[in-house]
Amino acid sequence: xxxxxxxxxxxxxxxxxxxxxxxxxxxxxxxxxxxxxxxxxxxxxxxxxxxxxxxxxxxxxxxxxxxxxxxxxxxxxxxxxxxxxxxxxxxxxxxxxxxxxxxxxxxxxxxxxxxxxxxxxxxxxxxxxxxxxxxxxxxxxxxxxxxxxxxxxxxxxxxxxxxxxxxxxxxxxxxxxxxxxxxxxxxxxxxxxxxxxxxxxxxxxxxxxxxxxxxxxxxxxxxxxxxxxxxxxxxxxxxxxxxxxxxxxxxxxxxxxxxxxxxxxxxxxxxxxxxxxxxxxxxxxxxxxxxxxxxxxxxxxxxxxxxxxxxxxxxxxxxxxxxxxxxxxxxxxxxxxxxxxxxxxxxxxxxxxxxxxxxxxxxxxxxxxxxxxxxxxxxxxxxxxxxxxxx
Numbered sequence: 001x002x003x004x005x006x007x008x009x010x011x012x013x014x015x016x017x018x019x020x021x022x023x024x025x026x027x028x029x030x031x032x033x034x035x036x037x038x039x040x041x042x043x044x045x046x047x048x049x050x051x052x053x054x055x056x057x058x059x060x061x062x063x064x065x066x067x068x069x070x071x072x073x074x075x076x077x078x079x080x081x082x083x084x085x086x087x088x089x090x091x092x093x094x095x096x097x098x099x100x101x102x103x104x105x106x107x108x109x110x111x112x113x114x115x116x117x118x119x120x121x122x123x124x125x126x127x128x129x130x131x132x133x134x135x136x137x138x139x140x141x142x143x144x145x146x147x148x149x150x151x152x153x154x155x156x157x158x159x160x161x162x163x164x165x166x167x168x169x170x171x172x173x174x175x176x177x178x179x180x181x182x183x184x185x186x187x188x189x190x191x192x193x194x195x196x197x198x199x200x201x202x203x204x205x206x207x208x209x210x211x212x213x214x215x216x217x218x219x220x221x222x223x224x225x226x227x228x229x230x231x232x233x234x235x236x237x238x239x240x241x242x243x244x245x246x247x248x249x250x251x252x253x254x255x256x257x258x259x260x261x262x263x264x265x266x267x268x269x270x271x272x273x274x275x276x277x278x279x280x281x282x283x284x285x286x287x288x289x290x291x292x293x294x295x296x297x298x299x300x301x302x303x304x305x306x307x308x309x310x311x312x313x314x315x316x317x318x319x320x321x322x323x324x325x326x327x328x329x330x331x332x333x334x335x336x337x338x339x340x341x342x343x344x345x346x347x348x349x350x351x352x353x354x355x356x357x358x359x360x361x362x363x364x365x366x367x368x369x370x371x372x373x374x375x376x377x378x379x380x381x382x383x384x385x386x387x388x389x390x391x
Contacts, residue, residue, distance in 0.1 A: 005368065007071035008032075008113070010058060010101050014041045014346035016331055017073050017119070020356025024365060029067045032058060037338060041346050044337035058100035063107035070368055074101045075119040075351055102139050114371045115364060116140065118167040119351055122151060125165055130200060137167070137207050145169030146210035149201070150192040152359075154352035156217040159224045160292045160328040162352055165197075168363060172371050174210045191217050215362055223290040224270045227327035228307070237318045244317050247284050247306065250275070255286035259310055268311040272320070275306075292320070292328055297348040304344070322347070330354040 008030035009017050018028050031053045033039055043049040054061065076098045105112055118136075125133050137147045147169050154162035192214055193201075201209060231237055239247075248256065251273075262269035272292045273284045284306070287293055296303040307324070309316040322343035326334045330353035336343050 004070060005365070006067070006069040007073060008066055008069045010072065010074045010104070011076050011097070012042065012053070013038050013075065013350050014334075015046060016329060016334075016347075016350040016353050017075060017356055018046075019331060019334075020351065020353040021071075021073075021360050021364075023353070023357045024360030026071070026360060026364075028052060029069050030054070032056065032061055034058065037342050038346055038349075041336075041338050041342065045335040058097055058104065061100070061104050063104050063109075063111075066104070066108060066111070068111045069113050071115045071117060071364065072101075072105065072113045073117045073119070074098070076101060098136060099139075102143070105143050112143065112171070114171045115367060116145060116167075116169040117359070117364070118169075120165055122163045122165050125149075125151075125197060125200060130204075133200065134204055134207070137204075140167075140169040141208045143169075144171050146172070146174045146208045148209065148211050149197060150190075150214065151194055151197060152192065152217065152355050154330075154355050155220060155291055157220050157222075157354035157358070158328055158330050158352060159220065159222050159227060159290060160295065160352070162294045164351070164355070166359060168212075168359075168367070170210055170367060170371070172210070172367065173374070174208065190214075212363065212367070217358070224272065224292055225268070225290065227324055228270060228309075229321050229323050231318070231321065233316070235318075237321070239317045244315060247273070247317060248315070250282055250284040251286055252283065255284075255288070258286070258288050259308065259315060262310040263313060263315055265311040268309050271308040271310065273306040273308060274303075295320075295325055295328060295344075295348045297345045303348075 005026045006029040007021055007026050009015075009021075009028060010032050012018065012031040012033045013035075015031070018031070022028070029052060031042070031049070033042070033053075033055065034057050036055060039049065039053060039055045042053065054065070105116070124136075127133065137149075140147055147167055149165065149167045151163060151165050154160050154164070201207075201211070248259070251259070259271065262271075269288075270290070272287045274293055275282055276285050277283075286308070293305055295305065305320045307318055307320050309318075320328075322336050322340060325344055325347040326332060326336060329347050329350055331347075331350075338346070
């Protein structure tokens with residue numbers, strides 16, 4: 001039976017996974033999220049949630065209502081896996097929702113999709129010394145999926161540094177493949193699989209792997225200046241002089257020098273900043289390379305990213321706008337709704353659209369074609385003692 005390019009998205013958020021997949025020819029058949037605010041934002045953009053969106057806890061989802069699809073995606077909560085969080089792992093209050101996804105797949109039985117795609121922070125790889133990642137992959141193995149993993153920084157596509165770990169599970173039959181030193185060298189040289197991920201793969205040969213060769217990631221030429229919204233100088237979005245000086249007084253000396261030099265320029269230079277606690281003191285850490293820091297969910301004042309517009313004798317400062325955040329996520333034309341914090345939470349908790357499209361075009365689409373034709377890929381069989389020396 002041929003599988004159509006249809007998918008079910010879990011932890012759908014505001015639908016950026018959907019947009020990325022749709023740009024590669026996929027069609028949404030089912031969506032689920034627990035957050036009514038995100039569902040409302042999703043509905044305002046797509047205007048079709050009555051057809052396929054189920055609002056509710058994934059632990060309560062009835063697998064029987066999920067249509068037969070080719071792909072299931074899960075961008076499950078990163079709160080307990082992030083280096084910035086408490087690192088409670090897959091047993092934590094939020095990230096344990098992963099097990100709800102596993103249970104849904106298990107309950108789908110014969111209707112289980114042939115492909116799954118997971119997305120989370122890079123900290124998933126090292127959470128609980130790698131045990132969380134290991135048990136998650138074994139759980140997919142137990143459902144009949146061989147697995148692959150890779151890391152992509154959204155800066156390859158947009159002017160935002162946003163590193164994320166992706167896992168693809170496939171029900172395509174595999175057969176063992178020996179890995180020699182030259183192949184291992186290629187793995188270590190990949191810009192998709194950093195050394196710590198390759199080490200994990202090679203040190204966990206009890207996991208059923210199916211590693212695919214992928215093309216190199218593109219190099220983005222987009223600069224932060226290209227996504228800046230034209231906001232009038234008399235807008236209340238711009239900070240008053242006292243607030244500007246307060247932030248400048250929180251910057252490191254080396255950053256203050258860069259700002260003062262840029263102030264004398266004939267064109268505007270753009271910087272971004274986050275407030276961080278350093279040795280008990282609130283500091284403004286400035287980024288000056290034309291790239292925004294990773295967007296976050298605005299759970300606290302320090303999570304909002306700050307924009308500095310410097311030049312022509314001026315230093316103007318404000319927070320990044322929702323539209324600028326949409327552009328940094330590759331969702332330039334997203335129909336933004338809700339209040340500012342709701343919109344920022346939606347984008348800060350989402351996936352970068354062009355990253356998903358790249359994965360779909362270079363991985364999911366070819367994989368689905370092979371599944372349709374049932375051409376087995378190779379899994380890794382590895383003997384650490386004969387290969388690991390020298391890396």
